[in-house]
Amino acid sequence: MKLSREVKTAILVISGILFLIFGFNYLKGKNLFNSDDTFYTEFDYNGLTTASPVTIKGNNIGKIQEIIYVIETGKTRVSFTVNDELKFSKNSVMRLYSLGLLEGNGLALVPANDQQYAESGDAIKSEVEAGIIKDLTENFSGLSDGLDITLKSADSLLTSINGLVKDDSEEGLKNAIKELNSTLTSFKTLSGSFNSLIAKNQDSLTQVISNFNSVSKNLATLSEDLKKVEISKTVANLDETLENVNTLLSGLEKGEGSMGKLLKDDQLYHNLEVASAQLSELLQDFKLNPKRYVNVSVFGGKNKDDFEKPEDERQ
Structure with a gap:
């Protein structure tokens, strides 16, 4: 035909x-x-893009089709597609979660355990992972604060520049430029002097840095050695020793033991005093009357000096 x-x-x-x-x-x-099923969900804040993944248990199952801000409700509506072979409950939840520090956010399907399967076009409930909303609000407030600070700094800079070129005549502008050139020249000279100083003392600076590295290594070694020392055990032993010394001193103070009796027994002190006096008198008598203690006789004579016991033991 x-x-x-x-x-x-x-x-x-x-x-x-x-x-x-x-x-x-x-x-x-x-x-x-494409025969994939399309569903919808809504969030108070938008943290997604059309490139954000749609996953279930970490596996990609679809993609985001459209993100629209609904003026009537003040919410963000996200439409997404899911493989039509995947069946899930209409009571499931779409969770907004973070992929990482530099990777943005994703949309995860958290299925419910029932047989009321969702159909294409249904609206699915949503939730946000803990911390996401806080990060979004902090980012917005931080951006606003940063912009405000930047504008204030720019205003201060312009005010300073206006003060610098307050004389808007040709001569005033020339003087301002001349002063600026002078300042730059001085800075360049200072920079050259500083570079020259570093070049002249490069060996010394290298030695100082080497010494600092050596000291830091020694400190690290010392810290490792201190870690190995059982300081708590040493302190415990010292505490035990001090306790024993305190016990010993307490016993001496109470007159316990031989040393305690020597320190606290008045009778023993009296006896020692008497013995010391008698020993002194014995030595004095030995010096004055040696024949009384040492008797040497050729004919076996007998010493007639008899010892008389004094009335007082101290005499």
């Missing part, structure tokens, strides 16, 4: 329209030949 020119033109136009619709949706991330 031969087609007329009008029919061919109509087929070509219709094909072009269909191709245009398909291409436009493909560029928006929609595939008309």
Whole structure:
């Protein structure tokens, strides 16, 4: 059957329209030949992008199609697709969670344990991982504070510049530029002097750094040795020794033991005093009357000096 020119033109136009619709949706991330199911969820804050993954137990099961801010409710609506072979309960939860410090956030499906399967187009409840909302609000407030500080700094800088070139005449501007050049020249001279100083003392600085490294190594070794010392055991032994000394001193104070009796027994002190006096008198008598103690006689004579016991033991 031969087609007329009008029919061919109509087929070509219709094909072009269909191709245009398909291409436009493909560029928006929609595939008309994709049979994946589409679902919706809402959040108070937006922490997702269309590149954020949709996962279940860490496995990718779909992708985010569209993120829209709903003015009427003040919420962010996220539409996402899930493989049509995956069946899950409509009572499941979509959880916004963090992928890492530099990786952004993701959307995780937390399935419920029932048989009320969700159908394409259903809205799924949402929740946010603990800490995500706090981070988002802190980021917004930190951005605002940082912007405010930056604007204040810029305002102060402009005020300083205006004060520097207060004389807006040609001569005033020339003087300001001259002063700035002078300041830069002085800074350059100072920088050259500093570099020269470092070059002249490079060996000394190297030696100082080497000594510092050596000292730090020695300190590290000393700290390791101190770790190995059983300081608590040593302190315990010292405490026990001091307790024993205190016990000994307490016993001496109470007159217990031989040393305690020597220190506290008055009768023993009296006896020692008497014995010391008698010994002194004995030595004195020995010096004065040696014949009384040493009797040497050729004919066996007898010493007639008899010893008389004194009335007082101390005499």
